Amino acid sequence: xxxxxxxxxxxxxxxxxxxxxxxxxxxxxxxxxxxxxxxxxxxxxxxxxxxxxxxxxxxxxxxxxxxxxxxxxxxxxxxxxxxxxxxxxxxxxxxxxxxxxxxxxxxxxxxxxxxxxxxxxxxxxxxxxxxxxxxxxxxxxxxxxxxxxxxxxxxxxxxxxxxxxxxxxxxxxxxxxxxxxxxxxxxxxxxxxxxxxxxxxxxxxxxxxxxxxxxxxxxxxxxxxxxxxxxxxxxxxxxxxxxxxxxxxxxxxxxxxxxxxxxxxxxxxxxxxxxxxxxxxxxxxxxxxxxxxxxxxxxxxxxxxxxxxxxxxxxxxxxxxxxxxxxxxxxxxxxxxxxxxxxxxxxxxxxxxxxxxxxxxxxxxxxxxxxxxxxxxxxxxxxxxxxxxxxxxxxxxxxxxxxxxxxxxxxxxxxxxxxxxxxxxxxxxxxxxxxxxxxxxxxxxxxxxxxxxxxxxxxxxxxxxxxxxxxxxxxxxxxxxxxxxxxxxxxxxxxxxxxxxxxxxxxxxxxxxxxxxxxxxxxxxxxxxxxxxxxxxxxxxxxxxxxxxxxxxxxxxxxxxxxxxxxxxxxxxxxxxxxxxxxxxxxxxxxxxxxxxxxxxxxxxxxxxxxxxxx
DNA sequence: ATCCTCCCCTAC
DNA sequence: TAAGGTAGGGGAGGAT
Ligand SMILES: [Mg+2]
Ligand SMILES: [Mg+2]
Numbered sequence: 001x002x003x004x005x006x007x008x009x010x011x012x013x014x015x016x017x018x019x020x021x022x023x024x025x026x027x028x029x030x031x032x033x034x035x036x037x038x039x040x041x042x043x044x045x046x047x048x049x050x051x052x053x054x055x056x057x058x059x060x061x062x063x064x065x066x067x068x069x070x071x072x073x074x075x076x077x078x079x080x081x082x083x084x085x086x087x088x089x090x091x092x093x094x095x096x097x098x099x100x101x102x103x104x105x106x107x108x109x110x111x112x113x114x115x116x117x118x119x120x121x122x123x124x125x126x127x128x129x130x131x132x133x134x135x136x137x138x139x140x141x142x143x144x145x146x147x148x149x150x151x152x153x154x155x156x157x158x159x160x161x162x163x164x165x166x167x168x169x170x171x172x173x174x175x176x177x178x179x180x181x182x183x184x185x186x187x188x189x190x191x192x193x194x195x196x197x198x199x200x201x202x203x204x205x206x207x208x209x210x211x212x213x214x215x216x217x218x219x220x221x222x223x224x225x226x227x228x229x230x231x232x233x234x235x236x237x238x239x240x241x242x243x244x245x246x247x248x249x250x251x252x253x254x255x256x257x258x259x260x261x262x263x264x265x266x267x268x269x270x271x272x273x274x275x276x277x278x279x280x281x282x283x284x285x286x287x288x289x290x291x292x293x294x295x296x297x298x299x300x301x302x303x304x305x306x307x308x309x310x311x312x313x314x315x316x317x318x319x320x321x322x323x324x325x326x327x328x329x330x331x332x333x334x335x336x337x338x339x340x341x342x343x344x345x346x347x348x349x350x351x352x353x354x355x356x357x358x359x360x361x362x363x364x365x366x367x368x369x370x371x372x373x374x375x376x377x378x379x380x381x382x383x384x385x386x387x388x389x390x391x392x393x394x395x396x397x398x399x400x401x402x403x404x405x406x407x408x409x410x411x412x413x414x415x416x417x418x419x420x421x422x423x424x425x426x427x428x429x430x431x432x433x434x435x436x437x438x439x440x441x442x443x444x445x446x447x448x449x450x451x452x453x454x455x456x457x458x459x460x461x462x463x464x465x466x467x468x469x470x471x472x473x474x475x476x477x478x479x480x481x482x483x484x485x486x487x488x489x490x491x492x493x494x495x496x497x498x499x500x501x502x503x504x505x506x507x508x509x510x511x512x513x514x515x516x517x518x519x520x521x522x523x524x525x526x527x528x529x530x531x532x533x534x535x536x537x538x539x540x541x542x543x544x545x546x547x548x549x550x551x552x553x554x555x556x557x558x559x560x561x562x563x564x565x566x567x568x569x570x571x572x573x574x575x576x577x578x579x580x581x582x583x584x585x586x587x588x589x590x591x592x593x594x595x596x597x598x599x600x601x602x603x604x605x606x607x608x609x610x611x612x613x614x615x
Numbered sequence: 616a617t618c619c620t621c622c623c624c625t626a627c
Numbered sequence: 628t629a630a631g632g633t634a635g636g637g638g639a640g641g642a643t
Contacts, residue, residue, distance in 0.1 A: 001631090116621070121640070256629065271630045277627055278633030343629050352629060414627040512636090514625050557638050560624090584634070591631055614633095 003588030004611045044100060055092035067095025068154050069146070075099045077112035077119065080143045083597070087111065087146060094150050110140045112163060257594045259602055265609035268589055271343065273323075273355045276389050280415050281582050282615070287397050291404060302409045302578060311424050313431040313482075314576060315407070316454040316462035317438060319399070319416035320475035323356035326395050327385045329448035338364055338382045345372040345384030355387070359475055392416075395446045402441045406434060411576045419459055421576035428482055431455050435478050443476075450476040457482055460511065460572035461498070467509060494570035502570055503541035510540065510567050517556065517564075521547075524555050544568040587614035 056064050064070075074091050075098075076084045088098045099107055110123060126138050145161035258264040269275045292300060319325065323341040328334055338361035342352040350372040357366045357375070364379035376382050396415050403410045407420035420438075422431055435453040442451045452475065454465025461481040469479030483495030494502070508518050522538060525546050553561030566572065587610050595603050 117641075119621080122622085268630055269632090272632065273630080274627095274632040275630090276632085280627070281634065346628085350628080353631085417627075512625065516624060559637060582634070586633065588632065589630090592629085 001588060001590035002593060002607065002610055003586065004607070004614045005584060005586040006614055007584035047100065048097060051088070051092045051098060055089075055095075059093045064093065064095045067093065068149055068152070069094040069096030071108075072096040072155060073099060073106050073108045074146070075102050075107040075110055076143075077102075077110060078114060080111065080113060082143060082147075085597070087143060090146055090150060094146075104138075108136055108138065109145070109158075110138065111143055111146065112140070113142055115163065256592050258589075258592055258606060259594050259596065259599060262605075264592070265589065265606060265613065268591065269613060271387070272591075273387060276387075276392070277415060280412070281579070282585075283393060283396065283415065284400075284412050284579065285581065287400055290397070291401065300404060300578075311426045312457075313422045313425050313428070314456050314459055314462040315420040315422065315431070315435055315438070316456070316459070316466045317403070317418055317420060317451050318453075318466050318470070319442075320450045320452055320470065321356050321358050321362075322395075322416040322449070323387065323392060324358045324385065325449045326391050326446075327388050328358070329391075330388075331385065332448075334383055334385065335448075336360060338366065338379050339385050340366060340372065340375060340382055341385050341387060342372050343386070345376070345382075347373060348376050349373045350376070352384075395449065398446050399442065402438060402445065406438050406441070409576050410578060412579055419462065419576050428455070428480060432478065432480065439476065439478065452477040453479075455480045455482070458570075458572040459574050459576065460567055460570065463511060464502075464505060464509065498570055502568070503539065503544075505540045507538045507540055507543050510564065512560065512563060512567075517560075520555055524551075540568055585614045587611070 052064065069091055072091070072095075074087070074096055076087055080087060082090075091098045097106070102110070104126065115123065123138075123140050127140060139158040140163050141158050141161040142163055145156060145158060148161075149156045255261045255264075255267060261267060288300070324339050327341055328339065337358070339358040340354045340361055341356045342350075342354045344350065344352050352372040354366065354368055354370050354372055354375055356368060357370075361375070361379060361382055364382075366375040366379055366382060372382075372384060392415060399416070400410070400412065400418070403418055403420055408423040409421035411419040411421075413419065422434060425431055425434075432455065435455055439451050439453060442449055452466050452470045452473075454462045454467070454469060455478070456462035456465055465479040465481040466477075468481075469477030473479065481498065481501065483498050507513050507521060508515075513521075518538060521543055522534075525538075525542070529546065547555070547565070549562065549565045551561075552565045555561060556564060589610065595606075
């Protein structure tokens with residue numbers, strides 16, 4: 001993966017860094033890609049088989065099966081000598097396995113020479129726990145262990161090859177490099193002058209951001225830093241290349257490959273839905289600037305308001321199947337049909353990921369993040385509609401114009417979603433009227449689009465109301481979650497109606513509870529009470545029943561635990577808050593990265609292109 | 616104590 | 628064929 005980050009410092013100018021990193025197991029963090037973990041697992045398995053096949057093809061089946069590293073499973077961290085590619089060949093031909101990701105259950109030997117502090121601590125912990133436990137031990141060794149073991153024809157004792165640096169301070173290496181149009185800090189200018197890098201490409205006088213640019217080789221590269229780079233030009237040559245890229249089994253060609261398409265960065269971002277979604281803050285800043293210059297009297301520039309109060313309501317507005325709806329405005333003949341937005345949906349085996357599915361498609365089981373081919377098997381009439389990012393952006397601007405005109409305070413969440421605060425609004429009927437008007441305006445002013453709105457006394461209930469409304473009532477829904485027995489009531493204790501609603505909410509629907517938190521809650525509950533309803537949906541009620549405040553704080557950390565604890569009781573003190581300017585900007589690509597270790601110039605120009613995207 | 620770094624997690 | 632990004636909050640634990 002290649003990445004660039006620029007963040008605000010303590011007023012001393014901006015730090016800017018870029019680099020490449022090898023991946024840690026993405027299966028641990030499927031978060032947004034429920035189906036993606038499975039996809040990766042299949043891909044990794046194919047890769048293991050292929051690596052073994054390759055090894056057997058080149059040195060023979062017997063040689064591999066009787067190899068000295070049979071039963072050994074290696075994972076390489078950071079830059080090594082010999083490089084990762086060479087180690088892979090050596091290991092697989094000696095009967096060992098070579099993992100792309102640090103799967104803790106599989107890997108027996110971590111190979112490296114220098115480790116970043118964080119990684120070092122992590123490994124130290126892993127070594128400790130595995131030493132005492134019933135599982136196989138985990139070794140952290142230098143690359144020489146592999147070479148010597150192969151030479152000796154058997155795995156040598158690991159202790160002679162321990163990595164001393166694992167316990168010493170070793171920060172991630174930062175390689176200073178110039179970002180076009182930016183003034184490097186003195187320190188970095190000095191560092192750069194010692195490097196053999198091309199001069200900055202001059203760039204317009206506008207946006208004279210004070211920033212320094214640097215390339216990091218993450219995952220603990222050589223800790224000698226710039227001296228190392230200065231003295232060893234060959235090292236510099238394979239900068240940014242020791243990534244997950246060469247481990248991918250297949251070669252991408254033509255425009256899909258970073259090494260064959262000189263406009264790869266531009267082309268990739270022009271097509272990436274995640275880039276588009278992720279660029280919301282940038283889009284939003286642009287929209288805000290435009291609205292401000294229009295001088296519309298509106299809720300711009302208001303201060304955040306503490307919640308709750310009896311005369312305040314929170315609306316949560318979320319567009320229904322946003323991408324599909326916008327795309328269908330130009331294709332009215334497809335309305336009412338099962339439609340999905342994705343790239344090139346041809347064939348039953350398409351691996352294009354669906355970004356948005358129409359409600360008709362959802363009724364047939366089609367979901368976002370599904371491969372198009374899979375969806376096609378569920379619903380053969382499914383129609384593919386291409387992305388139209390600029391149309392989404394235009395719709396977004398209209399949407400926010402409506403928000404700012406109708407609400408007292410706006411907190412943008414995403415391209416199609418926001419929290420609105422209604423102040424001086426005592427009756428829920430009034431809040432419902434405003435919500436209806438907003439939905440009506442969206443219907444009229446954004447062609448083909450409907451929105452769902454949730455109404456509550458705080459963000460938590462507003463959000464849950466939208467979710468529930470969409471699920472039970474479908475698109476264009478409006479749903480209220482307040483305590484009707486105490487119409488101006490809020491806080492604790494929560495009314496009985498709200499409480500029993502909350503009881504039945506899946507814990508995963510609570511803000512901040514994702515894939516990992518749910519698993520931790522599950523595990524903790526299983527460990528103490530042995531209650532093992534494994535495939536049951538975990539509900540708020542059972543989590544509330546099982547944990548006290550201390551328990552949650554211990555499990556999730558003090559801030560997260562405390563917040564969840566309050567959410568379980570319907571309490572949410574997060575204010576509706578206008579979002580300010582970003583504290584950092586970044587750009588990264590983890591798709592289609594292929595470089596040869598001889599292509600330093602290509603890598604360099606790739607990184608420069610990438611740095612220009614982060615703005 | 617507080618800061619800093621390197622993560623992990625979450626949301627869209 | 629197919630486009631696995633972006634930003635923020637927060638925790639662990641060593642450095643100061
Ligand atoms: Mg939506
Ligand atoms: Mg949304």
